[in-house]
Amino acid sequence: MEGKRVLLTGATAGIGEVAAIRLSAMGYDVVIVGRNEQRCKNTLQKMKATQGQGDLSYLVADLSSREEVLKLARAYKEKFDRLDILINNAGAVFFDDRRSVDGIEMTWALNHFGYFWLTNELLELIRKNAPARIINVSSDAHHRSRLSAERCIDKSNKVPYFTYGNSKLANLLFTTELARRLEGSGVTVNALHPGMVATNFGANNGIPGRVFNLVTGIFSITCEEGAKTILYLATSTDVESITGKYFYKERQSNPSTISLDEFLAKRLWRKSEEETIAIDRARSVSV
Numbered sequence: 001m002e003g004k005r006v007l008l009t010g011a012t013a014g015i016g017e018v019a020a021i022r023l024s025a026m027g028y029d030v031v032i033v034g035r036n037e038q039r040c041k042n043t044l045q046k047m048k049a050t051q052g053q054g055d056l057s058y059l060v061a062d063l064s065s066r067e068e069v070l071k072l073a074r075a076y077k078e079k080f081d082r083l084d085i086l087i088n089n090a091g092a093v094f095f096d097d098r099r100s101v102d103g104i105e106m107t108w109a110l111n112h113f114g115y116f117w118l119t120n121e122l123l124e125l126i127r128k129n130a131p132a133r134i135i136n137v138s139s140d141a142h143h144r145s146r147l148s149a150e151r152c153i154d155k156s157n158k159v160p161y162f163t164y165g166n167s168k169l170a171n172l173l174f175t176t177e178l179a180r181r182l183e184g185s186g187v188t189v190n191a192l193h194p195g196m197v198a199t200n201f202g203a204n205n206g207i208p209g210r211v212f213n214l215v216t217g218i219f220s221i222t223c224e225e226g227a228k229t230i231l232y233l234a235t236s237t238d239v240e241s242i243t244g245k246y247f248y249k250e251r252q253s254n255p256s257t258i259s260l261d262e263f264l265a266k267r268l269w270r271k272s273e274e275e276t277i278a279i280d281r282a283r284s285v286s287v
């Protein structure tokens with residue numbers, strides 16, 4: 001792992017933080033992304049305490065914002081000349097129907113567009129460093145999805161349970177299409193379900209979120225356990241030539257049939273590009 005650089009989002013809490021600490025201990029050069037500078041510094045301190053030999057740093061960005069993802073990618077490319085492992089992990093559930101700064105339903109802005117934008121902005125650099133890996137943290141919640149060719153991106157959050165599941169299906173459709181596009185490039189892309197993990201997940205929803213965490217916490221595994229499949233996909237030689245797959249408990253697992261639908265995966269990609277172009281146009285008008 002000497003000289004291998006990892007970029008890991010959502011590393012200031014939960015399974016992302018544990019993965020960041022473990023990767024640091026293994027000696028990887030780790031760049032974490034968080035939306036709050038102080039929380040980034042706290043995690044960085046824990047990473048440094050492992051006394052791994054890698055270069056450790058952080059970048060701050062709200063990944064639900066197109067502008068901030070572009071700035072993040074630019075800052076990364078200015079500072080570093082390689083990216084061996086990109087881990088898209090930052091995600092959340094929203095109990096209310098809110099919009100991102102770009103006007104996208106918030107669950108989708110963070111859980112899907114955050115992954116889509118950051119990966120695409122860094123893809124050239126990742127390809128340059130092949131062999132390289134991209135890891136998308138999804139969820140078994142994708143099994144309850146209701147996406148279709150006519151409506152493949154949710155515009156509002158009527159039922160958070162389904163909106164979250166849909167966004168996590170989007171992570172898998174994104175993985176399917178990206179793996180197809182990267183065929184033969186030496187860059188693999190895989191997705192995973194971490195298990196039901198006792199984290200801060202839901203805490204952004206006030207008291208209902210805290211109640212949700214308390215109840216689900218009873219049935220949940222620890223963050224150490226939850227981070228294992230991320231670490232497996234990032235570091236194991238078992239998976240170095242496996243791409244486009246879904247993992248759970250460090251093993252390949254069966255995702256829903258719809259997540260492998262190549263037509264839907266292409267359609268989601270195209271629709272995501274169209275949304276992005278519209279956002280960029282609006283941004284350039286307002287500048």
Ligand SMILES: NC(=O)c1ccc[n+]([C@@H]2O[C@H](COP(=O)([O-])OP(=O)(O)OC[C@H]3O[C@@H](n4cnc5c(N)ncnc54)[C@H](OP(=O)(O)O)[C@@H]3O)[C@@H](O)[C@H]2O)c1
Nearest residue numbers: 010011012013014015062063090091139196197199200201
């Ligand atoms: N926990 C589970 O049972 C479970 C199950 C299946 C899948 N997952 C998936 O696992 C991933 C990690 O979740 P977790 O359970 O570890 O949750 P968590 O403890 O809430 O951690 C989420 C991380 O994402 C960051 N984040 C949230 N909103 C952000 C934004 N707008 N911009 C940048 N970063 C942001 C958080 O930063 P702050 O520290 O600033 O809040 C935190 O570092 C998610 O993709 C989730 O969907 C979790």
